Amino acid sequence: MTMYTFGWCSEIQQAEKLKDLGFDYIECALVSLNLENETEFAARLPLFMNSPLPVSAFNIFFPGDLKVVGPEVDEERLQRYIYKAAKALNQVGAKNVVLGSGRSRNIPDGWEQNRSEEQFTQLLSRIGEEFAGTGVTLVIEPLNKKETNLINSVSEAVRFAKQINHPSVRVLADFYHMDEEKESLQTLIDNQAWLQHIHLADTGRFSPGTGQYPYEQFVAALKASGYEGMISAECTIRDPETDQRDSLAFMKRVFA
Template identity: 55%
Template sequence: MMIQIGWCAGMQQAGMLAEAKLDYIECPLSSLPLEGNEAALAEQLASYAESAIPVRAMNLFAPGDMRLVGPDTDPDRFRRYAYKAGEAASKIGAKVVVLGSGGARKVPDAWEHQRAEQQLLGCLSFIAEEWRGTGVTLALEPLNRKETNLINSVSEAVRLTAQINDPAIRVLADFYHMEEENEPLSTLMTYKDWIVHIHIADTGRLAPGTGVYPYEEFMATVAAMGYKGMISAECGRWPESDEALHDSIAFMTAMRDRITDMARTKSSGHA
């Protein structure tokens, strides 16, 4: 199976991304009315399922007012939401749902860090049980310290995920956050069996191919991992023009082809 490339965007960009020949779109889960009217949810799910480009991944797991750790959690609400999230993602055809949600998992100043970890582990454990058999995997995303104070590296995410030890819970690696935290790309190789999804950007969290991120090293590492999952561009803002978008997608396509060639060379014993 070849690596698929996609872009994190709203459904309003689906047609444009389909025309640009991307493999999929990654949409925000929290934009679905999972806590609202069932008819509205059914209508939106139908529109996602009929999208011009497949919705293979979803991000922005938690609504803005949901807390996963700290004194203001609402476990019953979380369980209802998480169950419906897995059900909705499965109906849409998404394979991965990303749990970033830095605000939802930020540990309050007066709260013990270890206690917050246990709360998050409880959330992950519930998802592992409820999503089993849906075909949807939750990818825990490390975020840089400017966005949250809980899980800031791939190694930390793997440490928590390993405690759940269920194939429904895996880890996302984000090139931008790794750069912000000075986490070496070799970490990807170390934890290759845990990584189910990858996000990329470039300098300033702009479109891939526009900055000075070490993409040659990234491509070599991903090839060495034997990674065959999805890679989504997740940028701080939309490219400034259609031409800029197409240039970045061309960069990502060439990146994917180069990773494939590197992996093929390695497997044939000529590396």
């Protein structure tokens, strides 16, 4: 029996509602903790630590103005941010944190691809070291080309993870971005050893079960990969009253 847990990407205020609906966890934005503002962070942290539903995952790792590639990288600010992130994630008890942050990692015009990849590799290495012993895994999220020009496929993300080869650095597969980039579902099987987290959406980036995405094939590939673990819906909601409930029922059914 394969073990999956289902979560929803939302703000912490939704935790109670998502718990009542039967979700296993909530996935929140790391930037919503306001790590760089001591006063706001101190006020926000208890909401996550005392959440009625475990905050097992976080996304949106970096604020958009904190660049991780290009000529504007502020090493000291970056180092401070990663240190604070590791500590906070450990305190909350998170298992996975998603490194999407398309704006932060976008390669600026005129900046070399090679240098960007070097900077990104150093970043992953730094995060891996900082996360060692915290119980938190960083998962690299491939994003479609409209959102960033660095890492647009699962296989590219895996190439970076392999270079680091650190137990705290793994990869996420996002059905929406895979569909946008027309990435083969075979990549889930080919890169099975590196998969640590899954994001789901459906046509138009709406909630799972409302569109035409080939869910049966996706689930078959994921099962063939032997993946077990967290699966989060990351999507736009049209009807708050029914979308989350219906999507959870759909996800449980299709992954059963």
